[in-house]
Amino acid sequence: MSPRHAAAPAPEERAAVVTGLGLTTALGGDVPATWRALLDGACGVGRHDFAPPEGPPQTYLAAPAAVEPGTVLPPAKAAHCDRSAQFALVAAREAVRDAGFEEVSVLAASGSRLAVVVGVGLGGLTSILEQNHRLRTRGPGRVSPRTIPVMLPNHPAAEVGLMVGAKAGVHAPVSACASGAEALWQALGMIRDGRADIVVAGGAEAALHPLALAGFARLGALSRRLDDPEGASRPFDADRDGFVMGEGAGMLVVESAAHAAARGARVHGRLTGAGITNDSHHVAQPAPGGTGCAAAVDLALRDAGLHPEQVRHVNAHATSTPLGDLGEARALEQVFATCLDDVAVSATKAAFGHTLGAAGAIEAVLTVLALRDRTAPPARSLERVDPEIGLRVVGRSPAPLPPGPLAAVTTSMGFGGHNVALAFAS
Amino acid sequence: MPSTAEERELLDELRELLAATVEDLSVEEVGPDSSLKDDLGVDSLAMLEVIAAIEDRWQIEVSQEQAERLTTVRQIAAHLSEAVAAPAGGTA
Incomplete structure (x- = not known):
């Protein structure tokens, strides 16, 4: 039955609860590792060299992911994805399992009431530049046939949508560094409107590339505290001087309160x-x-x-x-x-x-x-x-x-x- | 058809390449006479990727016409042993 023709659900039933969480960050490859490291005061920032294909390396501060996504995904899947989508898949898989769907296919059974919203900022930048390098050095015949799908800003959303079998809609809000939050804004709207019972929502980014780093550096946006990596990202501090680029993904399973209650799901909190x-x-x-x-x-x-x-x-x-x-x-x-x-x-x-x-x-x-x-x-x-x-x-x-x-x-x-x-x- | 050790080695390498390139496919599922399309689920996009991976791995070029004739793992292996043995102008 289409919700549009159903009686309007009671406000309490339209409320959105969070039943699953997933993370991959510089602090850890999942939620427990990241949260423990964060509370322990760990820091994922270090000095790293980044070199363009033809050019000298340059040292930047950066917070690369603690766990390489390619090591925890099926190799062929990882090979077909931009790194941003790899992070999205890792975090989404954790969130979906955390929500009680041990097998992702169980979730797919409810596909028509299942949606995905995953935002990116810079998106497939690394893949675009890699394929551009192949184009220039080896010719058009050596460009990957998957160049276009992986450079699109909806690539992480589309991959997560495929993984979980989302048929109620797959969206990719793009609002620079607010994209991941905008995804949750949209997820909340979908639950309230009755478009979906479950929305896997979040954001992903993998843009630790010399071009992105140089671009942010030229804007004067990056910290120059190269001699003190762990003290470089110091928000609200009197001596702050810019940000440090990180990478990773965060994903939440947002669910209607009624749906979560009906299946006896554990609720982490409410959006x-x-x-x-x-x-x-x-x-x-x-x-x-x-x-x-x-x-x-x-x-x-x-x-x-x-x-x-x-x-x-x-x-x-x-x-x-x-x-x-x-x-x-x-x-x-x-x-x-x-x-x-x-x-x-x-x-x-x-x-x-x-x-x-x-x-x-x-x-x-x-x-x-x-x-x-x-x-x-x-x-x-x-x-x-x-x-x-x-x-x-x-x-x-x-x-x-x-x-x-x-x-x-x-x-x-x-x-x-x-x-x-x-x-x-x- | 009995195969030489060299052929078997090439077949094994191909099976690994296929498993690493095609989603949801394991080395064990790839037999020498498996049909790429019918048995291994290699769709047109995946086939382009398999060819691209072969071109990268063996530093050869496979034309579209050649690629269209390669429908089983054994056919690819036969094509490879020819192309790699006599690299007609093919360079790294």
Whole structure:
């Protein structure tokens, strides 16, 4: 029966719960390894050499994935995918199993009510450049026949869709570094609209390539703290000087509360609201005062039916750039003006860098874990919070969250002026 | 048809290449007379990839006309032993 013709479900049934989580980051190849390393104060940033096909290597700070995705996927599958899709598949497989679907084929049986939303930022950049190199050095006859499907921004979404057998729709939101968060915004809408009972949603990125690194470096966006890799990504710190590029994927199984209850699924947390705005100000810089970000958080709170005072934790976008962090801090100071000391703000990019299009989804997973374990994760690199910033930033040690019902927010921003905020509850 | 040790080695190498290139295919499933299309599920895109992998591995060029005549693993092996033994202008 098409939901369009069904009686409108009760609001409680249309609510979205999170029943599965998946991660692959510089801290670990799955959720338990990443979360444990994060709470332990581990850091995945190091100095690495990157060389273009014909050219000298250049040393950059980077946070490459802890587990090579090609080592945990079937070899032929890995060979057919851009690295971004490899990460997406690894995280999606974990999330789906975590949701109680031991065999992915079991999930596929409900394909007509199953959707996938996976965002990317730079997408198939590495594959494009590799094939361009083959084109130039060996001719058009040696370009891979899979060049086009793997360079498309919907490649990770399409691969995850194939893996789980999603027939209710496969989408790939592209909003630069907000893509992963926008995927969850879209997933929430699909559950509420009744388009799907289950949405596998998240983000993936694999752009540790000399061109992307050089491009961000030329923008002045990267940290130059080459002599101190583990202290380089230091969001909200007075001495922050730019971000460190990471890679990986985060994936969540978002499910209608009714569907999850009917199959007796374990619920990690609830996705209660989402807000999206655009600065319409500048292609790469945030609007002064973080007004667009503040508006997105306001929308998410309203959507979730939350007062700011009910929020105890924020996983901030906080990339460690001087301007970006300041703008976001202004936004959060404004929204949470009446309760700033009660909100533990985590800046987890300190540990695994900025994963671009995956960031919003990875941090959504971490937000759910923080609520579940009542622990706001630390940022070991933080030495001194910027005196311009009035947030209670979680420093070297994890911060316990209070007992009782908990709500949290995570923020994402991307080039192009995108602002996304997601609200979760325990 | 009895095969020489050299032929068997080539067949084994091909079976491994096929398993590494074609999704959901294991070395054990690939027999010398398996039909690529009917037995191994090699669709047109996968066939292009198999040819590309063979071209990379043995540093040869396989024309489209040649590729269309290669329908079993043994046929590929026969083509390879000819092409590799007499690389007509083929260079790395």
